[in-house]
Amino acid sequence: xxxxxxxxxxxxxxxxxxxxxxxxxxxxxxxxxxxxxxxxxxxxxxxxxxxxxxxxxxxxxxxxxxxxxxxxxxxxxxxxxxxxxxxxxxxxxxxxxxxxxxxxxxxxxxxxxxxxxxxxxxxxxxxxxxxxxxxxxxxxxxxxxxxxxxxxxxxxxxxxxxxxxxxxxxxxxxxxxxxxxxxxxxxxxxxxxxxxxxxxxxxxxxxxxxxxxxxxxxxxxxxxxxxxxxxxxxxxxxxxxxxxxxxxxxxxxxxxxxxxxxxxxxxxxxxxxxxxxxxxxxxxxxxxxxxxxxxxxxxxxxxxxxxxxxxxxxxxxxxxxxxxxxxxxxxxxxxxxxxxxxxxxxxxxxxxxxxxxxxxxxxxxxxxxxxxxxxxxxxxxxxxxxxxxxxxxxxxxxxxxxxxxxxxxxxxxxxxxxxxxxxxxxxxxxxxxxxxxxxxxxxxxxxxxxxxxxxxxxxxxxxxxxxxxxxxxxxxxxx
Amino acid sequence: xxxxxxxxxxxxxxxxxxxxxxxxxxxxxxxxxxxxxxxxxxxxxxxxxxxxxxxxxxxxxxxxxxxxxxxxxxxxxxxxxxxxxxxxxxxxxxxxxxxxxxxxxxxxxxxxxxxxxxxxxxxxxxxxxxxxxxxxxxxxxxxxxxxxxxxxxxxxxxxxxxxxxxxxxxxxxxxxxxxxxxxxxxxxxxxxxxxxxxxxxxxxxxxxxxxxxxxxxxxxxxxxxxxxxxxxxxxxxxxxxxxxxxxxxxxxxxxxxxxxxxxxxxxxxxxxxxxxxxxxxxxxxxxxxxxxxxxxxxxxxxxxxxxxxxxxxxxxxxxxxxxxxxxxxxxxxxxxxxxxxxxxxxxxxxxxxxxxxxxxxxxxxxxxxxxxxxxxxxxxxxxxxxxxxxxxxxxxxxxxxxxxxxxxxxxxxxxxxxxxxxxxxxxxxxxxxxxxxxxxxxxxxxxxxxxxxxxxxxxxxxxxxxxxxxxxxxxxxxx
Numbered sequence: 001x002x003x004x005x006x007x008x009x010x011x012x013x014x015x016x017x018x019x020x021x022x023x024x025x026x027x028x029x030x031x032x033x034x035x036x037x038x039x040x041x042x043x044x045x046x047x048x049x050x051x052x053x054x055x056x057x058x059x060x061x062x063x064x065x066x067x068x069x070x071x072x073x074x075x076x077x078x079x080x081x082x083x084x085x086x087x088x089x090x091x092x093x094x095x096x097x098x099x100x101x102x103x104x105x106x107x108x109x110x111x112x113x114x115x116x117x118x119x120x121x122x123x124x125x126x127x128x129x130x131x132x133x134x135x136x137x138x139x140x141x142x143x144x145x146x147x148x149x150x151x152x153x154x155x156x157x158x159x160x161x162x163x164x165x166x167x168x169x170x171x172x173x174x175x176x177x178x179x180x181x182x183x184x185x186x187x188x189x190x191x192x193x194x195x196x197x198x199x200x201x202x203x204x205x206x207x208x209x210x211x212x213x214x215x216x217x218x219x220x221x222x223x224x225x226x227x228x229x230x231x232x233x234x235x236x237x238x239x240x241x242x243x244x245x246x247x248x249x250x251x252x253x254x255x256x257x258x259x260x261x262x263x264x265x266x267x268x269x270x271x272x273x274x275x276x277x278x279x280x281x282x283x284x285x286x287x288x289x290x291x292x293x294x295x296x297x298x299x300x301x302x303x304x305x306x307x308x309x310x311x312x313x314x315x316x317x318x319x320x321x322x323x324x325x326x327x328x329x330x331x332x333x334x335x336x337x338x339x340x341x342x343x344x345x346x347x348x349x350x351x352x353x354x355x356x357x358x359x360x361x362x363x364x365x366x367x368x369x370x371x372x373x374x375x376x377x378x379x380x381x382x383x384x385x386x387x388x389x390x391x392x393x394x395x396x397x398x399x400x401x402x403x404x405x406x407x408x409x410x411x412x413x414x415x416x417x418x419x420x421x422x423x424x425x426x427x428x429x430x431x432x433x434x435x436x437x438x439x440x441x442x443x444x445x446x447x448x449x450x451x452x453x454x455x456x457x458x459x460x461x462x463x464x465x466x467x468x469x470x471x472x473x474x475x476x477x478x479x
Numbered sequence: 480x481x482x483x484x485x486x487x488x489x490x491x492x493x494x495x496x497x498x499x500x501x502x503x504x505x506x507x508x509x510x511x512x513x514x515x516x517x518x519x520x521x522x523x524x525x526x527x528x529x530x531x532x533x534x535x536x537x538x539x540x541x542x543x544x545x546x547x548x549x550x551x552x553x554x555x556x557x558x559x560x561x562x563x564x565x566x567x568x569x570x571x572x573x574x575x576x577x578x579x580x581x582x583x584x585x586x587x588x589x590x591x592x593x594x595x596x597x598x599x600x601x602x603x604x605x606x607x608x609x610x611x612x613x614x615x616x617x618x619x620x621x622x623x624x625x626x627x628x629x630x631x632x633x634x635x636x637x638x639x640x641x642x643x644x645x646x647x648x649x650x651x652x653x654x655x656x657x658x659x660x661x662x663x664x665x666x667x668x669x670x671x672x673x674x675x676x677x678x679x680x681x682x683x684x685x686x687x688x689x690x691x692x693x694x695x696x697x698x699x700x701x702x703x704x705x706x707x708x709x710x711x712x713x714x715x716x717x718x719x720x721x722x723x724x725x726x727x728x729x730x731x732x733x734x735x736x737x738x739x740x741x742x743x744x745x746x747x748x749x750x751x752x753x754x755x756x757x758x759x760x761x762x763x764x765x766x767x768x769x770x771x772x773x774x775x776x777x778x779x780x781x782x783x784x785x786x787x788x789x790x791x792x793x794x795x796x797x798x799x800x801x802x803x804x805x806x807x808x809x810x811x812x813x814x815x816x817x818x819x820x821x822x823x824x825x826x827x828x829x830x831x832x833x834x835x836x837x838x839x840x841x842x843x844x845x846x847x848x849x850x851x852x853x854x855x856x857x858x859x860x861x862x863x864x865x866x867x868x869x870x871x872x873x874x875x876x877x878x879x880x881x882x883x884x885x886x887x888x889x890x891x892x893x894x895x896x897x898x899x900x901x902x903x904x905x906x907x908x909x910x911x912x913x914x915x916x917x918x919x920x921x922x923x924x925x926x927x928x929x930x931x932x933x934x935x936x937x938x939x940x941x942x943x944x945x946x947x948x949x950x951x952x953x954x955x956x957x958x
Contacts, residue, residue: 042598049548096581142622
């Protein structure tokens with residue numbers, strides 16, 4: 001084998017140091033990298049390709065709901081940001097300000113958009129005339145800036161990629177329904193594309209978006225039992241349309257302010273995929289979002305017709321799947337196995353002289369490492385079934401974990417014991433006061449995740465103050 | 480008809496005031512709008528959808544060449560911008576600077592990217608080790624900022640959307656070839672998608688990109704005879720890889736600096752589509768890039784089965800085409816005809832009781848306004864042929880105009896006469912000196928467009944100084 005490399009470099013053990021394991025995966029699988037711009041990351045082709053698959057899936061669903069894409073300015077003047085009180089309080093501390101343009105100090109400073117409610121509202125105010133124009137269902141795919149102190153690729157950085165949908169409607173009811181429809185799209189993306197089960201619910205007032213009347217969320221649980229917010233959808237009522245004068249002539253000929261929503265998912269979802277599915281061998285990608293679904297590794301590729309046969313199989317599979325053939329001649333087969341396992345490719349196909357003789361290949365699934373011979377002529381059908389099975393099975397693994405790591409706490413001792421031992425989702429009853437919510441976070445490090453749509457009656461009293469309970473809330477430490 | 484609106488609002492005559500005609504089209508066809516952020520535009524759904532079609536077409540071609548998409552930071556530290564002398568001189572005067580982030584003055588100011596050679600080079604320097612890693616063929620779809628004084632939607636604004644490809648290669652030859660390959664992709668996009676013929680060539684030293692060794696261009700000609708640069712592809716040699724230390728171990732075991740390219744097309748192309756094809760009725764969209772390829776307008780839609788039949792036809796056509804059915808009941812048929820002509824939809828289908836009886840529809844093409852009855856059962860096939868014919872015919876109209884408006888000038892009197900009478904492309908011989916190039920621009924307002932790949936020998940002497948000519952150059956006033 002001469003100077004061929006034998007093994008991929010070690011990855012930190014997932015159970016010893018999950019944070020370091022995560023960073024190792026991001027860097028070694030070449031998903032992203034740190035840059036010379038503090039707090040900013042570069043998303044590399046393998047990571048970006050995951051994002052492109054998320055985009056394609058979500059964009060199609062949005063469009064099925066009548067959503068259209070647009071582009072709004074990346075810079076927002078300070079006076080626009082200031083128009084909605086809660087909004088500016090929420091975002092002003094973490095924005096980046098442009099103060100010089102074209103060599104001259106600007107009269108008014110402009111922030112690099114942290115989110116675009118203000119600019120969408122301004123344009124809607126300009127365009128909207130009559131109830132007949134409604135709804136406006138617009139979205140943009142772009143990047144936004146928030147001046148975070150720490151940097152963790154995909155999870156926390158000063159710039160991240162996302163989509164932000166902004167809609168206005170004729171009635172409160174229609175707007176609220178649309179907010180929930182978009183939450184369903186997010187649940188669809190996360191469950192059916194990323195193979196991660198979600199918990200759906202409403203954020204408490206404390207945790208809702210700055211300026212929103214209600215924020216809905218899909219919450220997910222990672223390998224280590226910490227929660228990650230998968231996507232949020234906000235109902236604004238007329239909170240922005242009033243200060244921004246977004247009004248229309250309604251069916252009775254009167255002027256009325258429109259009802260507004262916004263909703264977003266971001267490249268955080270790539271972080272979720274890594275942390276929900278990965279293991280000590282590295283990344284484990286769900287088949288429908290994987291940039292490479294199948295890797296073909298020729299055995300003894302220098303011999304006879306191995307490469308030719310491998311190429312033929314590749315061409316055939318390419319009709320339906322995303323396939324790569326690894327014919328590098330400066331790596332051993334062992335290295336390649338490790339390398340593609342680390343990169344999380346769902347299916348590996350080995351083919352060598354022995355297999356060619358039998359008219360079959362050896363197929364290994366990344367999630368269980370189970371191996372099976374498959375007849376070459378059956379490959380296309382079998383792989384299709386296999387990918388579906390891998391998806392379902394990866395989803396089920398997460399579902400089981402979520403079940404195991406969800407516990408009930410009837411008092412604060414139980415709460416603290418459960419979360420310290422097991423992390424996870426803690427279900428409790430809650431009186432509805434922010435005082436208790438603050439206290440719980442202080443005592444446990446766990447903010448509320450949401451008030452689940454599916455409510456249960458665990459007891460009559462608040463887990464914290466013991467007063468009459470209003471709702472069941474799920475809590476959890478978070479990314 | 481009661482309060483139904485009868486006509487679309489007037490558009491300025493294209494031959495009387497082309498600039499105002501352009502603005503009218505942009506605003507009335509709802510392609511884009513001005514915003515409260517000076518110099519920044521908002522691209523509305525109809526305009527953005529054109530961009531999405533350009534993106535889809537170009538992105539597929541890039542990927543066929545092995546290009547992969549990535550994401551790089553939107554902010555670039557001043558010291559990186561300063562590393563390549565020509566580059567910083569070219570861009571520093573027109574950038575926007577972020578000086579405050581997260582409430583604090585930054586130690587080093589960061590510019591919002593005007594282009595990303597510097598940041599790509601920095602990352603390439605980090606990643607590149609061996610000739611085996613090469614080439615890196617990366618691209619990003621994003622927006623960039625340049626602090627322009629004037630604003631004309633799609634043509635000139637402080638922010639615009641584009642793609643920027645950045646590649647590095649093992650050899651000079653491979654890099655140069657890739658630069659030309661990408662120019663061919665641009666020619667393909669502009670000719671085969673946008674139906675606009677291009678003139679291919681190399682920019683003169685004066686007109687080339689800041690920091691490039693060679694810039695190649697595809698030039699187009701608009702309705703009024705002015706030129707518009709459709710896309711450019713740059714060969715950098717080692718101009719950036721040396722200061723940014725982008726080097727690799729070559730096949731001989733030595734350290735060598737990589738050879739670099741970059742290339743871009745932008746939302747300017749939407750401006751090109753408007754100005755190359757439009758007329759006094761409004762926009763005229765080439766079929767393959769049109770967001771709506773066919774609009775169906777029911778006649779006497781309140782009668783019998785008209786709407787039902789129209790819907791059936793829509794569903795059938797939707798399998799292959801982008802179709803809209805205009806069943807608005809508060810507009811007259813006449814208004815709808817005008818409205819969709821103004822919006823440039825390539826094919827209109829009318830269907831009313833009379834047509835249903837005959838089993839046909841009336842089809843009108845936007846480019847020639849020619850009307851023809853088509854049997855309903857033949858519609859899918861005939862429309863496919865028709866779209867192809869419209870594309871070819873629109874291309875040919877532009878091709879003929881380009882031919883008519885291209886003239887030869889052997890001396891400056893001819894040059895000035897031709898360009899004042901006819902605008903267009905002026906072909907001349909040129910000595911190669913920047914002195915003459917500057918003087919020609921001063922006298923005629925026409926910078927050089929390019930040194931065409933297809934050279935002709937018009938005379939022995941420079942059109943300006945009369946000294947020995949080196950090359951044929953094409954000149955033209957520009958957008």
